[in-house]
Amino acid sequence: MKTKAAQQAAILFQSVRDYYGTQESLECYSDRARRVGLLPPERAMVKRFMRPPARVLDVGCGAGREALALARMGFTVTGVDITPALLEEARRIAVDRALSIDFRLADGTTLEFSDGGFDYVLLITQMIHHVPGKANRVRLLREAGRVARAEGRILLTYHDWDIEKDHAEWGWTGGHHCREPGPGESPETCRPLEPGDYFTRDCQGTLTGVFGFAHHFARGEIESEVVEAGLRIVARSGFETIAGGEPDDFWKPTQILALAASSTPPDNEDAEPNAPGDADKPHR
Numbered sequence: 001m002k003t004k005a006a007q008q009a010a011i012l013f014q015s016v017r018d019y020y021g022t023q024e025s026l027e028c029y030s031d032r033a034r035r036v037g038l039l040p041p042e043r044a045m046v047k048r049f050m051r052p053p054a055r056v057l058d059v060g061c062g063a064g065r066e067a068l069a070l071a072r073m074g075f076t077v078t079g080v081d082i083t084p085a086l087l088e089e090a091r092r093i094a095v096d097r098a099l100s101i102d103f104r105l106a107d108g109t110t111l112e113f114s115d116g117g118f119d120y121v122l123l124i125t126q127m128i129h130h131v132p133g134k135a136n137r138v139r140l141l142r143e144a145g146r147v148a149r150a151e152g153r154i155l156l157t158y159h160d161w162d163i164e165k166d167h168a169e170w171g172w173t174g175g176h177h178c179r180e181p182g183p184g185e186s187p188e189t190c191r192p193l194e195p196g197d198y199f200t201r202d203c204q205g206t207l208t209g210v211f212g213f214a215h216h217f218a219r220g221e222i223e224s225e226v227v228e229a230g231l232r233i234v235a236r237s238g239f240e241t242i243a244g245g246e247p248d249d250f251w252k253p254t255q256i257l258a259l260a261a262s263s264t265p266p267d268n269e270d271a272e273p274n275a276p277g278d279a280d281k282p283h284r
């Protein structure tokens, strides 16, 4: 039998799928996949950490924005997502562009791929914020480590709490958010599971009819989940800073962690990171 926390996590997980399945989300992510492609800091991240040809698993691929761009760059890409409507759009765009990409409906916390099949596993576009509950996020990270080959890399992007809490655009006030249920809505979908959980209807500036779920990490929280999943941080960088120049307000809180299995020996390319939060200070 499921514990109360597991039941609540399942409800929140479904709210993520519902939110990303709205028409507003579909239009937004389809447009980004068709017209925007990789953002400049994402291009810099790929240049720094990835070399084609290689096998890439993109977890939370949405309508295929980064998967399509990576396929064009010579990577062999598999994209997984929990939102069927976004995956259907991703498949349509890949056909339109004559790109061969394996898009599959799958939850990143329970992957069906065999061990060690990918050179790179991407947990980017801040998808980890939408995984409810520490146990599920550790499972996501552990699965990424399992399906990456021994010397492979897992790239993770997330928003840093300490930077983000000053970030007016999110309307973040600290502590945890619990909202009132709307008409006909179950109060269960509005209840946080952990401190830092919050709910929003904002999808890239457009209001959706459904509240999505997200978790904001406290200082050191993501690092401890990485360690618990048996991974280690080999490099860390601010998202905009990696592309050079001052980060703008929107992307300022985004951090990139390059992860490896904790048993992987350090290599010459990547240096060990500094203490948590020391983004973009020179690496040792």
Ligand SMILES: C[S@@+](CC[C@H](N)C(=O)[O-])C[C@H]1O[C@@H](n2cnc3c(N)ncnc32)[C@H](O)[C@@H]1O
Binding pocket: 016, 017, 020, 029, 032, 033, 059, 060, 061, 062, 063, 064, 065, 066, 080, 081, 082, 083, 086, 106, 107, 108, 109, 124, 125, 126, 127, 130, 131
């Ligand atoms: C911020 S959107 C990014 C979509 C796409 N990567 C982009 O940038 O256009 C996050 C995506 O993660 C997906 N997602 C959330 N939780 C997931 C999970 N547990 N497993 C797989 N995908 C998940 C959502 O359905 C959504 O498509």
